[in-house]
Amino acid sequence: MDWRKKDYLSREEIEALQLRRLKDTVERVYHLVPFYRQKFDEAGIKPADVKSLEDLRRLPFTVKQDLRDHYPFGLFAVPLERIVRIHSSSGTTGKPTVVGYTEHDMAVWTEVMCRTFGMANVGPGDVVHNAYGYGLFTGGLGFHYGAEAVGAAVVPSSVGFTKRQLMLMRDFGATILCCTPSYALHLAEVAEEEGLNPREDFKLRAGFFGAEPASEGLRQAVAEAWGIDYFEAYGLSEIIGPGVAASCPAGELHIFEDHFLPEIINPETGEVLPEGEEGELVFTTLTKQGLPLIRYRTRDIASLHKAPCKCGRTVIRMGRVVGRSDDMLIVSGVNVFPSQVEHVLTQVEGLTPNYVIVVDKRGVLDVLEIWVEVDERVFTGDIGALENLKRKLEEELANALFLRARVKLVEPRTLERSMGKAKRVVDRRELEKNLK
Amino acid sequence: MRAKYAVKQLSIFLENRKGRLKEVTQVLAEAQVNIRALALAESAEFGILRLVVDNPEKAKSVLSSSGFTVKEQDVFAVEVPDKPGGFYQVVKILADADINIDYTYAFVRGQDQAVLIFKVPDELFEAALQAIQQGGLKLVEPIFFYNS
Structure with a gap:
């Protein structure tokens, strides 16, 4: 089927397809991945027990640590001869997580990236400036192959050398920008420092931004700084990389659910939550061969909505990721998400949302x-004026967080401004714990 | 009158951090910028260094490119005799004309003159200049600061 039609299937068609593919995936992981066979056996479940999509909730979860524990290829469902691409996380917090793709997986990845670019009708004549990192990170190559497949001219600029990037974007007449939202803002700032007007001196019309959480304020700041349409690209390398979900012209984030079956669970109990409720997003891959994953816990907090979208697409929508279940800070017993802080900061007019949250302990507090x-x-x-700004921010933060913040x-x-993912939280309480 | 008497003042945002003042002044020294007058305003956590220099454009550009946040604003300068009542004369004229002074700083010029620098709300700038001139006091032209 033409990829352009896949976002418009009826709910019955989608769910029939999902069930067929889920049964196939469960069969494969049970017979090909010892880790899953053991987990299924422990839970007393056989592949044949999966008769409806409802039965999914009986299957065991997979977490990031499982990938680390089976480093590097222990969860692969195919022999290495069938793997054509390997990506890996940086592994800064332990063993890296390794993902492998078969030729078929690569075709699926390219298809979902085509559907992502399709949100802005990117195609021949477009120049896609791709400033996601090329390398082990899935961002660079994921966007690269999608952009080529829709027929655009790709500029594989990768990250860094900001001034040179701006020169290339201008000289080559880039129409589409792909990078993290914080880097998009940084590019606009540097353009201004160079005496350029991002809205007028460039031909950009849209951008695909992802790989880090972005508040409504940051999204608006990027869209306004460049004068472009903002499209969000959501993904994670364990599931496929970018291309798990993308926002449409109506601003709704659509999950390509014929490949990635989503659920929302209560992160504490693991119980599945009803449609519309906020909780941890969980994915089961439906077509992946190299590294199929059953009920993979993303740690992202979001919600799901099945009603068809204003844009006409029928594939399920996810609400914006409001935080990460492991990013959530507990300060004096109150839950704080960095995204809440960012939201307040961007409400204050003219403020560049560049900030760091520092949590410390003073005595027992x-x-x-x-x-x-x-x-x-x-x-x-x-x-x-600065003292007023400070006071205003402190008031607004207290209102939003139900907590005093200085x-x-x-x-x-x-502030540390990395070229890739921005570091937003410094928890000094942990430093002290580690020193003891 | 504004065009004739407005003096460009640079305000630089500084965190209260050891060595930061040294770093600002080092940047200016290395760029051969001469500071003609200065004042430092402070709060508990940050300060604002205000400078009148011989080459404001160059100073702003070297400071910005060294990562400092710099704002350029118009101030004006008045020359008075360096004797009791000199400062009073100017402040009285401004007060009588209902002009608020945001802040002011001063330095002594030669043997018997003092130069006072004033920042007033922008919308009152022209009115302040007129009041000073009508009061018979001498406004200092910016060329005095820029040619050193």
Whole structure:
């Protein structure tokens, strides 16, 4: 079937397809992956017990640690001869997680990236400037092959060398930008520092942004800075890389559910939550051969909505990721998501959402500090204005978080601004724990 | 009158951090920028360094490219005799004309003159200049600061 039609199947067609593919996946993992056979046996489930999509909830979960424990290829369902691509996480927090793709998996990946680019009708004549990292990270190559497959001209610029990137974007007439949202904003800032007007001196019309959480404010800031349509690309390498879900022109995030079957669960109990409720997003791959995963826990907190979208697509929608179940900070007993803080900061007019959340312990008490950069757009030269800004931010944060946070105004670029994923949280309580 | 008497002042945002003032002044020294007048305003956590220099454009550009947040604003300068009542004269004129002073700083020029620098709300800038001139006091032209 033409990939253009796959987002418009009826719910019955989608679910029939999902069930057929789920049964096939369960058969395969049971017979080909010892880890799953053992888990199924322990739970007393045979592949034949999966008779409806409802039965999915009886299957065991898979977590990131399982991939680490079976490093590197222990969860692969095919022999190495059939693997044509291997990607891996950086492994900064332990053993890396390794993912392998067969030729068929590569075709699926390219298809879902075509459907992603299809959201903005990217095709021949478009110049796609791809500033996701090329290498072990799935972002760069994922977007690359999708852009080629829709017939666009791809510029594989990868990350870094910001000024050169801007030169290439201008000289080659890039129409589509692919990168993390924080890097898109950084590019616009550097363009301005270079005396360029991002809205007028470039031909960009749309961008596909992902690989890190972005608040509504950050999305708006990027769209406004460049004067472009903002499309979100959601994905994770364990499932396939980018291409798990993408936002449509109506701004709704659609999951390509004929390949990735989503569920929302209560992260504490593991129980499946009703449609529309917020909880941890879980995926079962339906077509993957190299590394099929059953009920993989993403740690992302979101919700699911089955009603057809304004844009006409019928594939299920997910609400924006509001946080990560493991990013959630507990400060003085209150749950705090970095995205809540970001939302408040971007509400304050003219403020670049560049900040770091610092949690520390003073005696027995937790102390929450938000370090916010003061740049030329905020700085009027007035002490009073800065003190007002600080007070206003502290009030708004207290309202939003139900917790007192101290705002510290800092000079620009003193905060660590990585080219890829921005580091937003420093938890010094953990440092102390580790020292003991 | 604004065009004739407005002096460009640079305000630089500084965290209260050891060595930060040294770093600003080092950047200016290396760029051969001469500081003609300065004031430092501070709160508990951060400060604002205000400078009148001989080459504001160059100073702003070297500071910005060194990562400092810099804002350029108009101030004006008044020359008065360096004797009791000198400062009072100017402040009285401004107060009588209902002009709030945001802040002011001063330095001594030669043997018997003092130069006072004033920042007033932008919308009152022109009115302040007129009041000073009508009060018979001498406004200092920016060329005095820029040619050193």
